[in-house]
Amino acid sequence: MSGPAAVPSPYEILVRKRAGRALDRTEIRALVAGAASGSWSDSQLGAFLMAAAIRGLDRRETRELTLAMLESGERWELARALPGVVDKHSTGGVGDKVSLVLAPLLAACGLPIAMLTGRGLGHTGGTADKLESVPGLRLELDRERALGLLREVGMALGIATGGIAPADRRLYALRDVTGTVDSLPLIVASILSKKLATGAAAVVFDVKTGDAAFLPGMEQARELARLLVNTCAELGVRAAARLTDMSQPLGEWSGNAAELLETFALLEGGGPPETREVTLVLALDLAALAGVPLDRAALARALDSGRARESFVRALAAQGGERAWLARPELPLAPHERVLLAPRSGWLGKVQTRQLGLLMVAAGAGRQRPGDAIDPGVALRYRVRLGERLEAGQELARLYLRRADADLEARFAACFEIGDAPGPVPVLVGEELLPEAGGAAG
Ligand code: URA
Numbered sequence: 001m002s003g004p005a006a007v008p009s010p011y012e013i014l015v016r017k018r019a020g021r022a023l024d025r026t027e028i029r030a031l032v033a034g035a036a037s038g039s040w041s042d043s044q045l046g047a048f049l050m051a052a053a054i055r056g057l058d059r060r061e062t063r064e065l066t067l068a069m070l071e072s073g074e075r076w077e078l079a080r081a082l083p084g085v086v087d088k089h090s091t092g093g094v095g096d097k098v099s100l101v102l103a104p105l106l107a108a109c110g111l112p113i114a115m116l117t118g119r120g121l122g123h124t125g126g127t128a129d130k131l132e133s134v135p136g137l138r139l140e141l142d143r144e145r146a147l148g149l150l151r152e153v154g155m156a157l158g159i160a161t162g163g164i165a166p167a168d169r170r171l172y173a174l175r176d177v178t179g180t181v182d183s184l185p186l187i188v189a190s191i192l193s194k195k196l197a198t199g200a201a202a203v204v205f206d207v208k209t210g211d212a213a214f215l216p217g218m219e220q221a222r223e224l225a226r227l228l229v230n231t232c233a234e235l236g237v238r239a240a241a242r243l244t245d246m247s248q249p250l251g252e253w254s255g256n257a258a259e260l261l262e263t264f265a266l267l268e269g270g271g272p273p274e275t276r277e278v279t280l281v282l283a284l285d286l287a288a289l290a291g292v293p294l295d296r297a298a299l300a301r302a303l304d305s306g307r308a309r310e311s312f313v314r315a316l317a318a319q320g321g322e323r324a325w326l327a328r329p330e331l332p333l334a335p336h337e338r339v340l341l342a343p344r345s346g347w348l349g350k351v352q353t354r355q356l357g358l359l360m361v362a363a364g365a366g367r368q369r370p371g372d373a374i375d376p377g378v379a380l381r382y383r384v385r386l387g388e389r390l391e392a393g394q395e396l397a398r399l400y401l402r403r404a405d406a407d408l409e410a411r412f413a414a415c416f417e418i419g420d421a422p423g424p425v426p427v428l429v430g431e432e433l434l435p436e437a438g439g440a441a442g
Helices: 010-018 025-037 042-055 059-070 098-108 127-131 143-153 166-178 184-198 218-234 256-266 273-290 296-304 307-318 323-327 353-363 406-413
Strands: 086-090 113-117 155-159 202-209 238-245 336-341 346-351 379-382 395-401 416-419 429-433
Touching (some): 010 025, 010 042, 025 166, 059 166, 059 184, 086 273, 098 256, 098 273, 098 296, 098 307, 113 127, 113 184, 127 256, 143 155, 166 184, 202 218, 202 273, 218 429, 256 273, 273 296, 273 429, 296 307, 307 323, 395 406
Parallel strands (some): 086 202, 202 238
Antiparallel strands (some): 238 429, 336 395, 379 395
């Protein structure tokens, strides 16, 4: 009599994937368990990542990989305790503070929202870094604390800790050094293994396109959006994705303290119209997914009346934020203010936005190495929009640096490309992608 089939060895699994064959659940679980426990070596995992990046993973393999990575760590199952809880994810960019506005806006309108945020990565800013400008705020959450906050103030903003998807930590670090970061199935499994760990009932994905997007090309961004929502649906999570523009900074301000202050302005009906628009669209998408009858006018009222701001202040205070500071938020910007001027007349044709993000990191707004301290006061104020007519000497942007640095300032200035004719104006909010029929979303 034969017993249960033996788990194939790493060698057998790797040979199979290298030959282009689809892996089954047992094989995928073996490699994820090996990543989490350390029983698979870096070279074996690197070989798997390269084979997967070249040969691809089909929808079933992508789902199995996501689920196995998700199950490698803590799962909070928040929707089991609070069925309406929702979440939002952005693929990241420069000046993107939409999560910070959207969460209190939805909480003010009765939709509980829990979000585990991250630190800046590469050229993109991180929501956790922005929030840490709030004196006293604590972002460490566990399931009970998150549920308590959701019940008390309707929102919980945390930072993803080591207990969430440990297999991803190792695989992500190896992708970084094996040239396999931009494989779509690997990206999807990585994002979802963390995003689905809180167990929200519905998730909206803001998938950026354009120069500073994780995947700049429109078709690649669309593919990523499709794979994210289809995989969610197959795992029983309602999901939608929205393509939004990242070919220029979103809104006016980039930099941790400055973006937090811009968030307060948006939450009381002010702030840049582009950021408000992206926030409203994503909030409507999320309300529709959650089956909550909210319309644009109700959301706009929550911003304009200051109710969204009150909800933010209440939530941050519940997480330790100093009440006196929250009542009158002020943060110093770095002292060396430098205005970048248009060297000639013309039309703003291109902004090297990814490079702007990298220069912000170089100026101290982000980390060059994990564990580096960041300078919250470093900021960039973006004063123009793509397609705009410019006159020679017009202000393009304003920098706030810790100290004068002529070379860095020149590199910032070189990010603005002025042409002789009006170029295309990017579409700020693009299409919404919903799961294709056949998913198991409930
Ligand atoms: N963010 C993630 O968490 N993982 C990826 O692979 C890409 C972006």
